[in-house]
Amino acid sequence: MFNLAHPKLVTLVESEGYAEVADFLEDHAMGSVVPAICMAPDCDHTADLEPDQRAGFCEACGRASMKSGLVIAGMI
Template identity: 85%
Template sequence: MFNLSHPKLVALAETEGYSQVEDFLEDYALDSVVPAICMAPDCDHTADLEPDQRAGFCEACGRPSMKLGLVIAGMI
């Protein structure tokens, strides 16, 4: 089941210029680099990561908390 309303996913889509999460996911579903967001409650840093990245380090807060938008949505 997909989770398209997660607050971090909505924030990531908006940061990337999308008003609809579905459009964001459709555009990045097959790309080799995908936008990710820090899942720490006090950090919203974004970066582009490879789709197989599971716990990338956040350049802003230093935690291994970066998660791809596709993972947050439950697509991968």
């Protein structure tokens, strides 16, 4: 199920310079690395990670909480 309105996804999309989630997903759907964001409530660190990343290491807060934008949106 797609979740295009998730607050962390919207934050990630805006930080990447996109106005629309759909444009972000279209540009990154086939990438070998994609933008990811920390899912911790008090951290919005972003980095480029694997498209299927669900628990990547966040360099800002030190938690295994980085998630790919494609995973957040429900594409993967």
